[in-house]
Amino acid sequence: MSADKLFHLRKDYDATPLLREDMPDDPFLLFKGWFKEAAEKENIEANAMTLATVGYDMVPSARVVLLKQFSNDGFVFFTNYNSKKGRQIEENPNVSLLFFWSISLRQIRIEGTVKKITAEESDEYFYSRPLESQITAALSSQSSPLPDMEEFEQKIMSTLFQTMENASDAVLRPEHWGGYIVEPHSFEFWQGGSNRFHDRFKYIATGGGWDIQRLYP
Numbered sequence: 001m002s003a004d005k006l007f008h009l010r011k012d013y014d015a016t017p018l019l020r021e022d023m024p025d026d027p028f029l030l031f032k033g034w035f036k037e038a039a040e041k042e043n044i045e046a047n048a049m050t051l052a053t054v055g056y057d058m059v060p061s062a063r064v065v066l067l068k069q070f071s072n073d074g075f076v077f078f079t080n081y082n083s084k085k086g087r088q089i090e091e092n093p094n095v096s097l098l099f100f101w102s103i104s105l106r107q108i109r110i111e112g113t114v115k116k117i118t119a120e121e122s123d124e125y126f127y128s129r130p131l132e133s134q135i136t137a138a139l140s141s142q143s144s145p146l147p148d149m150e151e152f153e154q155k156i157m158s159t160l161f162q163t164m165e166n167a168s169d170a171v172l173r174p175e176h177w178g179g180y181i182v183e184p185h186s187f188e189f190w191q192g193g194s195n196r197f198h199d200r201f202k203y204i205a206t207g208g209g210w211d212i213q214r215l216y217p
């Protein structure tokens, strides 16, 4: 197959430039503002973020997960603790998060360490999900080979009917499903600008505060 050259795909960005004096001391505050704008403007899920992990084998792996909560403590997502990402996190808690909002012409890069949230916090989200999602989460061996999709679907449906017949909401959150919180030690805010004059500001935790630097585009 000959190379599909995409050299002509070129878009000029013309967003309002970012100025150093507009950058607040607290990167969480800036995140909150950018997230609010993205949630209003973007036509995809603004809370979809790429999570990159690296295990003992030093081979990075990235996938999209949904941000379900954020505060100055960090960024929370939910998953299967036995999945590939869960295993890599067990081996190495250093992770990276990436948000790309194409309409806003913005990217936010976050690096930090990740840990499990408490069982009570995971319960709160798990039981807020629709019953079918609870059952799928409970029955899925996420990231393992699935030899028979039909059998898996039938298992989900029969568990769903059983649970509904018993008029109970007795799906228990399995211990291997829950939340993680990413505690950032750096943020980079990127705003696309015209003629590739993009603005980049990096926040680095200093232990108590944040250092702010402008980076070359």
Ligand SMILES: Cc1cc2nc3c(=O)[nH]c(=O)nc-3n(C[C@H](O)[C@H](O)[C@H](O)COP(=O)(O)O)c2cc1C
Pocket (backbone or CB within 6 Å): 045, 048, 061, 062, 063, 064, 065, 066, 067, 077, 078, 079, 080, 083, 084, 085, 086, 142, 143
């Ligand atoms: C828009 C979108 C949202 C997703 N949200 C989640 C999520 O919140 N949690 C999750 O475990 N997987 C989510 N996934 C699936 C993951 O990208 C991935 O396929 C799955 O977690 C297995 O990854 P792993 O094998 O690297 O552990 C989402 C995928 C997409 C495209």
